[in-house]
Amino acid sequence: MPRVRAAPASRRSTPEPRPLSVRLAPLLLLVAAAPAAAQLPADPPAHRYEVAASLDPEAHVLDGSVDIQFRNTADRPLTELLFHLYMNAFADDETVFMRESSGQLRGVGAAGRGSIELESLRVDGMERLHAADGELVEGDRTQLSVPLVTPLEPGETVHVEVTFVTQLPPLFARAGYSGEFHVGAQFFPKLAKLEPDGSWAGFPYHGNGEFYADFARYALVLDLPREWPVGATGALVDERTEGSRRIVRFEQAWVHDTAFVTAPWLEELTGTEGDVRIRVLHPPGYGSAAERHLEVTRASLRHFGSYLGAYPYAQLTVIVPPRGAEGGAGMEYPTLFLTAGPWLAMPRLPFVAQDEVTAHELGHQWFQGMVASDEVTHPMLDEGLTEWITGDALAALHGPERSGIGLPFLALDGFEIRRVWSFGKPGHPPAAPVPDFDGSGDYGAAVYGRTSSVMETVARTWGREKLRSALGHYAERHRFGHPTPADLYASFDAIYGPWMSRRVLRPALEGNQRAALHLANLRTDDAGSTVDLVRLGEVPVPTRLRVVRTDGSTETIPLPAQRFFHGRLEGGVRSARVDPGRQNLLDPDRLDDQVGEARSTGLLARALHFFQVLVGSVGP
Amino acid sequence: MRPSFPGSLRPSFWPEAPEVDPERTRKNRRAAWADAWRARPTTFAIHLVGLGLASWPAWVLRNGLRRAAGPAPIEQGVLLDVLRQAKTSGVLAATLAAFGALAVALALSVPLQMTWMAALGGAAPRDALRRGLRRSGVAMAVSVAVVGLTAVMVAVCAIPVYVVHAATDGPDARLHDLLVLASLVIPLGVSLMGLAWLDLARAAALRHGTKESLKRGWWSLRDGGGTFLWVLGARLALGLPLLLLPIPPLAAVVVLQLAALAGTFLRSRWLAEARRHVMERGVPVVPRAPRLPVVIPANE
Incomplete structure (x- = not known):
């Protein structure tokens, strides 16, 4: 510029x-500047999940159970529990996801089926599966409503035990397998988000939105082939071998999901940034790319932490997926993300696109991971803000002029690319919910392109530091919370004055002006x-x-x-x-x-x- | 005889190549510079034909981008806007014009090259044109044969590339990709060899029939293959990188046109050398060794 x-x-x-x-x-x-160390809240979360699963690597089946202690944090009694069974999105062609996406996501087509079948569901020791309604949307079994025998009063806790069998699909939409590479995400029954008014914020599995849940303490116990390395949400707290199998236990408090990745040939590169231990798990041959991902992860942790608040978890796991697993690439989970890019990473020759995926997925540790807004209803708070902080981080890494394309003979500002993307076709405003968008093109242009363009215009016009202060205000105030766009506007108004949301943000983000x-x-x-x-x-x-x-x-x-x-x-x-x-x-x-x-x-x-x-x- | 790639692939029905005289080859290379310099009017005329063909898509592209850009200079801040607005009209029209220019260039290439080589052999421009047009039929037949044979060879050589590419079971992606790249070297080499053979066979077609031209061209690969690669590389080095030079518009015209002219002259020097090589190649000087009778010893 x-x-x-x-x-x-x-x-x-x-x-x-x-x-x-x-x-x-x-x-x-x-x-x-290195960010100050941050800590998790001293109080334990209201809810607890203990997920156990055994992986059959030949059949790509997870045989497991989940034990949930769920407290009614709403202000009125609950008469039902609402579960997400998201692996059923891949069960047949009639699910909401398959109908919306025509059986593909990000250009990768479905090559097989996936599903989750419940064998039992006990609520406080009482079997309730027979009373459950598993088809809340016609043709879609990604949600399950379970009526309670007696209402759960505010502040009371219910104990739920579920056993399940999950058939992982071929990896094309975030979770599944590609050869021996397994991504276990959304593979277990999980409760929807309980709103303060006692309603469940549940939705079927969408191609462009899946996250919204209460924070909890998650334990993930995996039974895997003995020699298979694994990366998962949280820190490894226990490990033992039983014959040809290995049992590992990961734990993490104050997260809203858990996921894992495993393959027999994964190699590991480790590093630290402040108090955070970083593991990069990568296929053989990807050593130089893994080093670059580690470098970008460390720089981005410093960058994001400097104005959004420090990353508070002790561990961060970065997965470099192999070729053929593109359907799982570029995905975020709490304390773990899958990045993307080829093995080719030449020193001194910046591959911005490769860095971008790493910075973007790491950015989700804040916007969605800790600032856990509703991804389906308010995708701009999740992907939109993350896209801006990604561009901001790339500008810091490569320089603003080279943050989009950084070839020796061709440089382009990354935000210029986002601007053109955002005006690619007339569509919905960024503040629209996921189901309103006309496909991925409309969604991407509005949520990623337009939101980040609005933010960058604010940064370039009224000062970058001020924008970062506003986002920092929002991120700190709603850390481990579930904010809405009104909360974002309030933070901006607190920094800029009340004209900002009225005259700039609302017209641009809600009115598409x-x-x-x-x-x-x-x-x-x-x-x-x-x-x-x-x-x-x-x-x-x-x-x-x-x-x-x-x-x-x-x-x-x-x-x-x-x-x-x-x-x-x-x-x-x-x-x-x-x-x-x-x-x-x-x-x-x-x-x-x-x-x-x-x-x-x-x-x-x-x-x-x-x-x-x-x-x-x-x-x- | 020096073992080399074309000779080593010689099928049994193919006549053995005559021996190469290294001194003669060196002499041909030196003489080619003089041939090229003598034929510079024809070379310049050939250059003008290429310039004329290129000016059509260039003008369409320039107008399309200018129209899209309006009064704004095409720089980074508006580059994407220009491309976005130009893609439906200016760039598309320029692409179509480029394909048209390529088609015309392809149609003209045989008679023009034959004329050029006749001029490089010392013929006056008018005689060169007459002779070039007269020999175009044979040159066309030679071209079809060379392209066909090369295509078959490339297809055969591409089989291992496909096999290596499809073998994705090995977990080391870097090793896999490097193997694919390495296996691409052979079909790529065969393709380049086919292009050199095409020039050499066309040079022979000035005086000989189709079959003899193919043979002479094949044999001459040993003399001229290296030169062909050198000239090809030099022309590319003179060409595309200069496009990115940050120089003022007038300097860009001068530098880029001089580079294009130098590229054409380099090509003429190679064609002159190719003509000399194939003229040297007659019947084999080393007669084929008679087959030895097969003697089956009697059992004792």
């Missing part, structure tokens, strides 16, 4: 953007020059105008955030360009931002030479 001159102060309705150098300085300082700038006219006469600027959309973004005078000198003029601007400039003006620093990412078309002379870039000469080489390859 080109540097811009500091503009003189002027009256305006919203604060003036600060120069880029000033905005980047605290960022660089924060990247270098833009801030398109259109430089309409530039006229020069004897009396001087006049320039007309039109802003389309409801997001008031102050900007700047850079003019090149006829004598070759340049001047940058701050412009207030108003809909029309008609200005008179002294002397002749050769050309003018609005938003020369490219701070406004809510402008879908930058091509009308300039009037006057265009610089020639030798395009014809280069195009001609390119085609000469091409024609020469088949010509005489």
Whole structure:
């Protein structure tokens, strides 16, 4: 991004953007600073899960049980329990997931079935499976409602014991197997999120949303082939061998899910960042890539921790999936994530895309992992915010200009890519719930692209440090909580003032409003020059105008955030360009931002030479 | 005889190649520079034909991008906007124009190359054109045969590539990919050899029939294969990397056109050498050894 001159102060309705150098300085300082160590809440969570499963690696079957101590944290009695049985999303073509996704996710198609069958379900020792309703949505068995014999009063705890058999599907949608590589996620019966009013926030398994649950203490006991390394949520607290099998126990408090990954050939690379022990499990041959993932993980832990609050768990596990397991790549679970990328990681040659997946999935440890919003109802609080902090981390790692593409001869700002992504097609606003979106393209453009573009526009216009303070306020205040967009807006208003959510965030995120700038006219006469600027959309973004005078000198003029601007400039003006620093990412078309002379870039000469080489390859 | 790749693959029905005289080969290479310099008017005319063909898609592309960009200079801040808006009109039209230019270049390549090589042999431009057009039929037949035979060889050589690629059971992805890359070397080498053979066989087609041209071209690979690779690499080195030079527009025109002209001249020097190599290759100077009678010793 080109540097811009500091503009003189002027009256305006919203604060003036600060120069880029000033905005980047605290960022660089924060990247270098190690975050203070954070701790988990002293109180134990209200709920406890003990999940035990034995893996049959040939049949890809998990035979297990789950023991749940669940306390009614709502303010009224409960008459039913609502479970998620998400492996049934892959049971047949009639499930909500299969109908929504047409049997594919992120371009990887279903190659087989998966399911979870319950063998028994006891509530306080009483079998209740026969009374359960397993098809809350027609054709979909990913939810199970179990009526209670006696209502569970507020503050009371119920003991639930379930035995189950899970058939893992071929890995195409997050969980399953690819050869010997097994991803055990959403494989056990799990209670939906209990809201304070006593309702269950349950939903079928969607391709673009699955997480929303209460924090609990999770223990995961796995019975695996003896030599198979495993990575799982939490820390390994017990391990023993029984013949050809190995029993491992992982525990973690204050998480809302547990998952594991195992394969016989996984290799391990370890490192630390502060008090956090990092394990990178990777296939053979991926050693150099694993080192890069570890490096990015450590840098991103520092970066995120510096303004979102330190990562509080003792352990973090990074899984590098093998080729063929792309369906499980790029997925986050508490204290564990699967990254992506080829084994090829050449030193000094940045592969931004590879780093991006690692930074993004690590970012989810905050937005969704600890700040556990409803991913289906408010995906922008989860994927949207994570996408912005990812871009922010990549800008710190590679420099803003190289944060999207960092090849030696081609550099591109990552947020420019997100901006174009967000305007790819007209669709729903980022604040829409997952079921409203018209497919993955609409969802991705709005939730990932538009949310991050809004945040980055705020960062570039009113200061990056201030935005990070607002996000830090939100993340700290709702750590181990379940916030809504109103909580996000409240944090922004606390930092910026009440105009921020009313004038910027709500119009941009809920109304899908833009801030398109259109430089309409530039006229020069004897009396001087006049320039007309039109802003389309409801997001008031102050900007700047850079003019090149006829004598070759340049001047940058701050412009207030108003809909029309008609200005008179002294002397002749050769050309003018609005938003020369490219701070406004809510402008879908930058091509009308300039009037006057265009610089020639030798395009014809280069195009001609390119085609000469091409024609020469088949010509005489 | 020096053992080498083409000779070692010689089937039993194929005549044995004549011996290579290293001194003669060196002499041909030196003389090729003089041939190329003498034929520079024809080379320049060939260059102009390529320039004319390339100017069509280049102009369409330039206009498409300019139209999409409007008055804004095409730089990083608007690059993605330009590409987004240009992809439906400017870039698509330029792609179609490029395919059209490639098709025309392909159709013209045989008569033009035959004319060029005739000029490199010392013929005056008008005679070269007449001779080139007259020999185009044979050159076309030679081209079809060389391309067909090369395609068969590449297909055979690609079998191990496919086998290695499909063998994904091995858990070490890096080793697997390196094996695939290594196994690609053979079909890639065969493809390059086929291209060199094509030039050499066309050079022979100036004077000989189809079968003789194929043979002479094949035998001459030993003399000229290395030069072909060198020229190919040099032309690419002169070409695409220069596109990225951050130089002013006028300098870009001068530098890039000089590079293109140098590339064409390098090509003419290789074609001159190819012509000299195939002229040297006559009937084998070493007669084939008579078969020895098979003697079955009597049982004692």
